[in-house]
Amino acid sequence: MLQKFSAFPGVPGPVVVIVMDGYGIPKLEVGSAIAAANKPTLDRLFAECSHISLRAHGTAVGMPSDDDMGNSEVGHNAIGAGQVYSQGAALVANAIADGSIWQGEAWQQIVAGAKAGRGVVHFMGLFSDGNVHSHIDHLKAMVAQAKLEGVKTVRIHAMLDGRDVPETSALDYVVPFEAFLAELSTDGFDARIASGGGRQNITMDRYDANWPMVEKGWKTHVLGQGPQFANATAAVNGLRASYPGTIDQDLPEFVIAENGQPIGTIEDGDSVVFYNFRGDRAIEITRAFVEQAFSRFDRVRTPKVTYAGMLQYDGDLKLPERFLVTPPAIRDTSGEWFSQAGLAQFACSETQKFGHVTYFWNGNRSNKFEGETWQEVPSDVVPFEQRPWMKSAEIADAMIAAIQSGQYKLLRCNFANGDMVGHTGNFRAATMAVEAVDLALARLLPVIEAAGGVALITADHGNADEMYELDKKTKQPSLNKDGSYKAKTAHTLNPVPLILFDKVTGGKLALNQTPTAGLSNIAATVANLAGLEKHAKWDESLLQVK
Ligand SMILES: O=C(O)[C@H](O)COP(=O)(O)O
């Protein structure tokens, strides 16, 4: 049981955690949609409330190095668990470095399965070094190992990124990779990219937001249907010529063919590795491969394959059953311990971030803890630069109703805007995204105050704070040939704010800026605000009681 906190009895009303996804603290004014936004509520919070900055990237959230930006998975894991675990990116890199991945039963079954069939292993996943969902070095290592172990044919199904890496960088990965594959393709070994497309266009949907994307991916990778090209370099060049101005993540699907025949359809007896380590955008395509009774779309044919995920993406659903590297065992999360303490919890976001405040928050578990209520607001299925307000108003409505119901001691929500619109690279839309969140806060905070509650307002990582690529040397925005700024779609390395909105204790509480303060300190801070000691495994609380 969580003990009573001796220094403070807890606020009378609810404790609300508000995650402004993708809201970092900008270093430069130029290129910051946050600096440019008209945001009177946030300005007032920063002027009047106790606030500090939190580390939200690199080793502070379990990434391999401090050069790694933060992301929603590791950010929400850290916030919800109150602890930092070595995350998928680090676990896979280690398992490859020490060779343990090749000794695992799953890898051996992938190789043996292929050898018993046509000798074909397919690798499918996000094709970049973003290290958010995947890393191209992991793919390289697997292709080389497959050759070493006598696999005859490797086919790669590559989702072009441009979202965790620069927006038109696909050829920086495709060209050297096709050269690497050509060099390896000797002695009867044949490895080629067989299909692909923009990651926001095919295969990598999440949280059931847009299954037709996954269907398009299935048709491309499995059935070999789509516009044909001779190789992936030609495909990227050809698609760019046909769709000028389209950034990598949005490029259409492509199929590599010889004499009109696709070179890499997926057939009975093949092995398939989905090599993303992160689960949210891996679950739907995985279900299409492993579920016998599957009704989301007509698969046309369902090849009998040996399928493995890089990790197990959902521990509750055991999805998939076969995986190459064991995921971090995230235990003793705040959701679980607050549930055991008998506190009712409410979690809300729109579809695009719904799993972030539920599945990621609870340590990549899809089941609720007792006393939890989850509310999903359906997201629009449109390019978000066209609707930068997204569902901020509806999330605020749901939160206000939940607070006013008086049923919940702990509430949490995620406003997707800064992140989802930040990823489009559209500066104007990103300022509107920040403004929409500001408006939602303006409605939500008085309701929290009226209920005798407090709020912690924070973010999981930066994005809208830096909308232009920065030159590595000068750290100033890079320019396109025409003199315009180079749009940046990825997350940032900037810290994020933690603001304590407290109008109920008469100034008794403040936040402590410790040198290591990070996202994993939020759970203990929430516990103290609710009048409870933190769990022994959670990182320190940042609450100061005067
Ligand atoms: O999946 C995505 O949209 C990006 O790769 C990362 O964004 P997120 O970590 O904020 O979800």
Ligand SMILES: [Mn+2]
């Ligand atoms: Mn995020």
Ligand SMILES: [Mn+2]
């Ligand atoms: Mn993001």
